[in-house]
Amino acid sequence: MKELFELLAEYNAKTNQELLGILGAQTPELLSRPAGAYHGSILGVLNHLLQADAIWLRRLAHQLPELGFVPPELPAFKVGLKDVVWDSLPVFQPVREKVDELLRRAVREMAPARYPEILEYRNIKGEAQRKVIWRILLHVFNHQTHHRGQVAALLDQFDVANDYSNLIWKF
Amino acid sequence: MEALPILRTMLHYHAAATRRTWDLVQGSVSEEEFRRELDFSWGSLRNELLHVAFVDRSWLALLRGEPEPPDDPFESFRSMAQARAVADASLAEVEFCIAGLTAGELEVALPGLDGTRWQILLHVANHGTDHRGRIICQLKALGKPDFEQDLVHHLRGRF
Numbered sequence: 650m651k652e653l654f655e656l657l658a659e660y661n662a663k664t665n666q667e668l669l670g671i672l673g674a675q676t677p678e679l680l681s682r683p684a685g686a687y688h689g690s691i692l693g694v695l696n697h698l699l700q701a702d703a704i705w706l707r708r709l710a711h712q713l714p715e716l717g718f719v720p721p722e723l724p725a726f727k728v729g730l731k732d733v734v735w736d737s738l739p740v741f742q743p744v745r746e747k748v749d750e751l752l753r754r755a756v757r758e759m760a761p762a763r764y765p766e767i768l769e770y771r772n773i774k775g776e777a778q779r780k781v782i783w784r785i786l787l788h789v790f791n792h793q794t795h796h797r798g799q800v801a802a803l804l805d806q807f808d809v810a811n812d813y814s815n816l817i818w819k820f
Numbered sequence: 821m822e823a824l825p826i827l828r829t830m831l832h833y834h835a836a837a838t839r840r841t842w843d844l845v846q847g848s849v850s851e852e853e854f855r856r857e858l859d860f861s862w863g864s865l866r867n868e869l870l871h872v873a874f875v876d877r878s879w880l881a882l883l884r885g886e887p888e889p890p891d892d893p894f895e896s897f898r899s900m901a902q903a904r905a906v907a908d909a910s911l912a913e914v915e916f917c918i919a920g921l922t923a924g925e926l927e928v929a930l931p932g933l934d935g936t937r938w939q940i941l942l943h944v945a946n947h948g949t950d951h952r953g954r955i956i957c958q959l960k961a962l963g964k965p966d967f968e969q970d971l972v973h974h975l976r977g978r979f
Contacts, residue, residue, distance in 0.1 A: 650822060650823035650826060650938075652823075653823050653826060653827075653938065653942065656939065656942070657942075660946075685960055685961060687956075687960070780972065780975075783826060784829065784971070784972070784975055785972075787826065787829065787830060787971055788970065788971040788972045788975075791830075791833075791945075791946070791949050791970075791971045792970060792971070794946050794949045794950050794953070795949050795950070795952065795953040795969055795970075796953060797950065797953070798949065798950040798951060798952065798953020798954045798957075799953045799954065799956065799957050801861065801950070801953075801954055802860050802861070802953070802954040802957035802958065803957065805859055805860045805861050805954075806859045806860065806957075806961075808859070814947075814950045815943070815947065816939075816942065816943045816946045816947070817934060817935060817939065817940060817943035818934070820934075820935070820939075
């Protein structure tokens, strides 16, 4: 069901844009402040998400020729899901926006006939894996929502107003 | 590829992950910690967890064409068991809804609601994921354990 994934891709990009708008009004110190979160700070959580999305996009593009436009556009980085690769908002934001656009375009270009196919790839430990493509797409967008929820909790902790997450009110 | 298996997957995941979160809370948090005011969106674990349950049952009532049930004040829930009973009832409603869904119903635009049935159900699942992310942060702030919430982990063994 292409419409559902297109909605998730649009929601994802729009919500990230709203979140980036909120973060742009904060000090660099607040974004890097250790907060006892799973990835250390707001920027740490966002780096984890961006790395994960880029990794999934690369795996999908490796198998699906119609996503050949993806790899040249992806950021190059050494994978370390707990590392901060993009260490400030001005560095992070354009990469986030680029990857969100790639996700939208990938969903647009992917025919529904692909959804039940099996993606074969290696995880970051090098182990062979197999997963159904539609479940991977669901995971990618759900993973973003989960971690944006964590960022919202950190913003609450820092007394920064945030209300960007509800899907149903955006469309 | 139809939307029905996708929504079923998301809503089963929502119900399972929410129950697991409740199990974790009940197994690791004291009654005082459950009610303690924290600097998070709904103020306490109790309020955050109840908010998810209230939102779930409201949307499900609206999908059935019924009025939204009134939300009892958070303060009226004096124990985890009392709050859990509400959550369990709303998750049972989610599962009942999933079991009875047909592909044709998903596309129906609902009068007075912004969206079709599938969009609203997707919102219900997404809303739960967002709040479980917040709850995990609350638990971490209280020094409690967590669990792997990723959908791919939930689906492990099913590709």
